[in-house]
Amino acid sequence: MGNCFTRCFMRVQPEETVLRLLIVGLENAGKTEIAHKICGSIRTEFLQTKGCRAFHTNIEGTRVQLSEVGGAQEFLDIWKYYFLDVYGILFVVDSSNINCINQSYNIFERLMAHDLLVGKPFLIIANKQDLPCSIDCIDLCECMNVEVLANKYRNPCMIEVCGNWNNSDDAYDGLQSGIRWLVKTILMNKQLIMNSIKFHRGICEFESILKASRRPWTGLSHNRSTPSLKKTRPKTAPFISPTHLKLDVNRVWNRNIPVFVRASPIIHPEKTTIIAVTNAH
Incomplete structure (x- = not known):
């Protein structure tokens, strides 16, 4: 009887403990590469994502499932079918392409206002920072109006930079610190x-x-x-x-909680992290 109970508990436990995260962004923003970096795996194929890919990893003792959805125009309409069951969003932006940044802003605003994503944390990845034409996360925060949207829709937000610097000593990659912040924020507000x-x-x-x-x-x-x-x-x-x-978002989520933007200590002169976090009392 005890062995039977243990097996049943092991089957039910993963559904309750696995944090489901969604990786979205426009086409060629680097979503698949980001997912492989988070999981610590080596990418062996470089085909465009058609539909959805699933990744599994462990972050500081927490089991995480990453679902990456294609960013081509024909796949944008299927994003909404993944919103209900996810705990957080990773929004990847190509910071080296100004046209992609403008399109990403329009999509990001719609995501923040979606009923199924209200109150869920967002980690914004300013990708391709190794390219000379990329903008830093401070300019990206202003271009995408992150501070205003985070205060309006009460979604905790954080911007981190990422790029492929080939193990350069003077480069700062905030992907790992960003994903740890996302998991920690989800665990703090998991019941909500x-x-x-x-x-x-x-x-x-x-x-x-x-x-x-x-x-x-x-x-x-x-x-x-x-x-x-x-x-x-x-x-x-x-x-x-x-x-x-x-x-009505204002009626269901009527939480008069202050939202502030805080600049973390500068690790690299040109790579500064912007954080917009909701403090729940």
Whole structure:
């Protein structure tokens, strides 16, 4: 009996302990290379990502699953199907291409405002810093309006630089420190993020039940039983009435928490880290 319980516990435990992260960005931003660097593996193929790739690693004793989704134009519409179950976002930007930066800003703003990503931390990677035409993370923070968006949508944000300097001593690569910050921030706010995931999953299940019914749900009592919001709502999720099924971010996430931007100590004269973090009291 004890051995059976141990095997069942081992099967259930990974689902609760694995942190699911999503890597997104435009095409040729360097997402696959970033994923291999985080996992400490050597990249052996250089094909464009078609659909999604999964990576698994361990960061400071925490099991992490990385899902990289293609950044080509035909794959942008499938990003939203990964938003519900992820705990954090890695947004990779090609800092050497001004056109990509402008497009990335428009996409980044839509991601921050998405209902399924409200309150989840964002790690912005200013990639390809080894190229001479790249801009530093301070300019990238201003171009992408990170401070304003982080305060508006209450998403903890951090910008780190990354590049391929061929083990140069005077180069600073903040990818590892950035991913550690992302995991630490998720663990600090894990219960809040899990409640949000369960809450939105309950709404999705409730809407699917309504669509499967033969007649539209009007709220009127009939002989046939109608789906109940109370039955589909998770116990840990905040209560929401049927008239408020269209989520209002300011009502569901009414957290008057100060957000500040702090510049970390300069490790390299030209590579400065910008942090926009939400402090929960």
